[in-house]
Amino acid sequence: MSQFVQEKRSISPLFWLPFGAGGMLSALFGPALILITGILAPTGFLLPQSFESYDHARAFAQNPLGKLVLLAIIALFLWHGAERIFLTLKDMKAGPLLNLKYATYGVAAAVTVVTVLLLLAVGF
Amino acid sequence: MPEAATAVKTVELKILRYRPASDERPAFGSFKVPYTEDMSVLEALQTIKDTLDGTLSFRWSCRMAVCGSCGMMINGKPQLACNTLLRNLPPGPVTIEPLNNFPIERDLVVSVGDFVKKIESIYPYIIPKEPKTVAEGPYLQTPAQLAAYESFSDCINCMLCYAACPQFGENPNFIGPGAMALLQRYNGDSRDGGQQKRLDTIHGEDGVWSCTAVGYCSEVCPKQVDPANAVNQNKTNSAFDFFLRFLRPGGAR
Numbered sequence: 001m002s003q004f005v006q007e008k009r010s011i012s013p014l015f016w017l018p019f020g021a022g023g024m025l026s027a028l029f030g031p032a033l034i035l036i037t038g039i040l041a042p043t044g045f046l047l048p049q050s051f052e053s054y055d056h057a058r059a060f061a062q063n064p065l066g067k068l069v070l071l072a073i074i075a076l077f078l079w080h081g082a083e084r085i086f087l088t089l090k091d092m093k094a095g096p097l098l099n100l101k102y103a104t105y106g107v108a109a110a111v112t113v114v115t116v117l118l119l120l121a122v123g124f
Numbered sequence: 125m126p127e128a129a130t131a132v133k134t135v136e137l138k139i140l141r142y143r144p145a146s147d148e149r150p151a152f153g154s155f156k157v158p159y160t161e162d163m164s165v166l167e168a169l170q171t172i173k174d175t176l177d178g179t180l181s182f183r184w185s186c187r188m189a190v191c192g193s194c195g196m197m198i199n200g201k202p203q204l205a206c207n208t209l210l211r212n213l214p215p216g217p218v219t220i221e222p223l224n225n226f227p228i229e230r231d232l233v234v235s236v237g238d239f240v241k242k243i244e245s246i247y248p249y250i251i252p253k254e255p256k257t258v259a260e261g262p263y264l265q266t267p268a269q270l271a272a273y274e275s276f277s278d279c280i281n282c283m284l285c286y287a288a289c290p291q292f293g294e295n296p297n298f299i300g301p302g303a304m305a306l307l308q309r310y311n312g313d314s315r316d317g318g319q320q321k322r323l324d325t326i327h328g329e330d331g332v333w334s335c336t337a338v339g340y341c342s343e344v345c346p347k348q349v350d351p352a353n354a355v356n357q358n359k360t361n362s363a364f365d366f367f368l369r370f371l372r373p374g375g376a377r
Contacts, residue, residue, distance in 0.1 A: 007328025013363035016333075020360070087336040091290060 015083055015105060022080025025072065033073070058122065067119045075112040082108035135159040135210055136217040137168055142228050143179065150228060153177075154217070159210060165218065166194050166205035169232075182232040189346055192282030196232050197221040202287035202344045223287040225296070238296065239283055242303040246325055250310060251318030263315040273312035276305045276354055278347040285341035285351050291334045298334040299326055301341035301351030308354035311361070323358070323365050332358045 040047050050056045060066040086104035094100060134156045142150035157171045166184055173180045185191040187206045194205040199219050226234035256263065285301035286292050292300045307326065311319045326332045335355045342352040
């Protein structure tokens with residue numbers, strides 16, 4: 001079958017893997033996070049007093065494992081959303097592809113960098 | 125069939141016609157045929173060809189959703205004409221067009237050459253892991269190993285999924301859902317050893333990565349092959365292959 005020229009490898013896996021990982025994470029933890037941080041925490045329902053305290057949250061963000069959890073949750077959720085929104089905008093022909101990439105992958109990349117910097121800034 | 129003295133029930137079909145010798149561009153023609161409760165769209169077309177206009181062209185063969193020849197747009201949706209009963213369509217005229225996203229050859233007949241090339245490009249046959257002689261006996265397979273690919277072997281190449289796919293409409297070079305289902309039929313076969321060869325044919329932008337996970341291909345599939353699932357599995361495989369190639373001897377391409 002030598003008449004078929006092999007196509008150049010796409011770099012899409014670099015965007016698709018975080019998309020897939022983020023999709024898995026958001027399906028597993030998204031609803032629970034919305035319940036805890038969106039409903040239970042503001043109403044103080046069912047959660048221990050210390051959950052909302054600044055020191056408690058800070059200690060979580062200072063723990064290396066806590067940092068990893070926060071980074072994964074924030075960054076991968078965003079990369080998931082970015083890919084999905086990018087493909088939808090591309091299907092809708094919402095604008096030049098490069099602009100759409102900046103508006104989706106760009107945002108995800110920027111927030112990822114900011115998250116890393118903030119997690120480092122809160123110290124260990 | 126007893127002729128009713130009262131008015132015979134009829135159904136109107138609006139068919140996109142194109143005769144390359146005489147027509148500058150495709151245009152709709154309207155036909156009225158006698159309607160019966162058990163009539164398929166294909167039977168209505170055959171009635172037109174037999175009694176009203178012998179020049180009407182369309183492909184058909186088995187009349188029972190096995191051959192995959194009579195795919196067309198029926199009221200804007202890709203369907204098999206033999207598998208679509210008139211009584212299940214909304215009242216009023218039925219619109220019939222050739223399959224979307226394909227060049228029209230004549231009337232409802234579209235050009236399938238590119239599709240066949242795509243099918244050929246993914247090595248649509250078993251490449252044995254290790255060759256066996258007849259004396260060594262057959263390649264055995266457990267029911268679970270059969271189940272891993274069996275649904276993908278149900279594809280009848282009707283191309284409805286290609287007519288449904290917006291990405292194929294945008295980019296005719298996209299390998300498309302049907303060929304991906306066939307690829308998965310062989311890559312998922314325990315007797316096959318050609319996985320890497322096939323993955324190498326789909327790792328580009330026109331390969332598996334053109335898909336934007338719309339999923340309409342699986343919705344219109346008359347054999348429940350679920351090509352979208354095949355595409356998704358191969359996105360995973362191709363994504364792992366993207367990194368694993370660095371671990372293969374001479375594989376970093």
